[in-house]
Amino acid sequence: MKILVTGGAGFIGSNLSRKLVNEGHEVVVLDSLLRGNKLDKDTFAKVKFFKGDVRSKQLVLEASKGCDVIFHLAAVLGVDIVADNPVETMDVEVIGTRNVVEASETNNVKYILYASTSGIYSHSAIVKNALTEEVLVDPRTSYAMAKRYNEIYLASHHEERGINVISIRFFNVYGWNQDNRMVVPRFFEQCEDGEDITVFGSGEQTRDFTYIEDTIEACCKLIGIKGSHIVNIANESEWCISELASEIKSITKAKSNITYLDAPKKRYDYEVERRVGSSEKLFKLTNYKPDTELREGLQKIYEINYPKAIKN
Numbered sequence: 001m002k003i004l005v006t007g008g009a010g011f012i013g014s015n016l017s018r019k020l021v022n023e024g025h026e027v028v029v030l031d032s033l034l035r036g037n038k039l040d041k042d043t044f045a046k047v048k049f050f051k052g053d054v055r056s057k058q059l060v061l062e063a064s065k066g067c068d069v070i071f072h073l074a075a076v077l078g079v080d081i082v083a084d085n086p087v088e089t090m091d092v093e094v095i096g097t098r099n100v101v102e103a104s105e106t107n108n109v110k111y112i113l114y115a116s117t118s119g120i121y122s123h124s125a126i127v128k129n130a131l132t133e134e135v136l137v138d139p140r141t142s143y144a145m146a147k148r149y150n151e152i153y154l155a156s157h158h159e160e161r162g163i164n165v166i167s168i169r170f171f172n173v174y175g176w177n178q179d180n181r182m183v184v185p186r187f188f189e190q191c192e193d194g195e196d197i198t199v200f201g202s203g204e205q206t207r208d209f210t211y212i213e214d215t216i217e218a219c220c221k222l223i224g225i226k227g228s229h230i231v232n233i234a235n236e237s238e239w240c241i242s243e244l245a246s247e248i249k250s251i252t253k254a255k256s257n258i259t260y261l262d263a264p265k266k267r268y269d270y271e272v273e274r275r276v277g278s279s280e281k282l283f284k285l286t287n288y289k290p291d292t293e294l295r296e297g298l299q300k301i302y303e304i305n306y307p308k309a310i311k312n
Contacts, residue, residue: 175212234277
């Protein structure tokens, strides 16, 4: 297949692009490179690259010519960045997705797989069981609201025009090539630098951490699914943030203290007490579920990113 990956030079996008290339697909990447280029040299040499903003209708139209599938991952990311730039966050989501849909119709692209977020569940995550796609969502941030709008927008296009769409709700993806805007690499870097591990809030808030390789495998298995779907990609395992900090401290053998800070006010709507997802729908569609246990995934990250530290 010929596959376009918007945001393909970012964390998830670069890992996805590498796997698609290795599987023999013809891959096109569209990325603004505002946050750098995470594509490795070998993969970058094998993709057709378009540098620019997904809000450019003409650019998306050109990049998607001849494509069978679009993975639409381009987004503004990072809690602090999103909180400080709500208008740009929503513009990139809404205008970018509209451009992807219109380009798909013009170029007869068969499938759109869109990067949504588990943040859509927000405070509805207090339910006792793992979150399913049928749970009533509760988006409270510009980012989550835009993601939910796009889920509805894509589903509407399927209803009216028959395009196959899947909105993928990622649950706290972590792994190789992630930067310290996210909690896992931030904790690793603090340990490696001999700094305190800083946890916002009590540390009792829980998350469902999903390893990048599992996430990418699930994404690839969703290619070719017809219809309109919302699908969680979750590990179905609940870890509190203080446990995550302790585990990373143990793996790195760091002497760092774990300190607890009040969360900045702008983080309030992003801070939920509980989040764990169900991948039952994913399994029904693909016969696959993420299964990398958090300790195993963290150890893999350490071995990849800090080989010198291990030898020493």
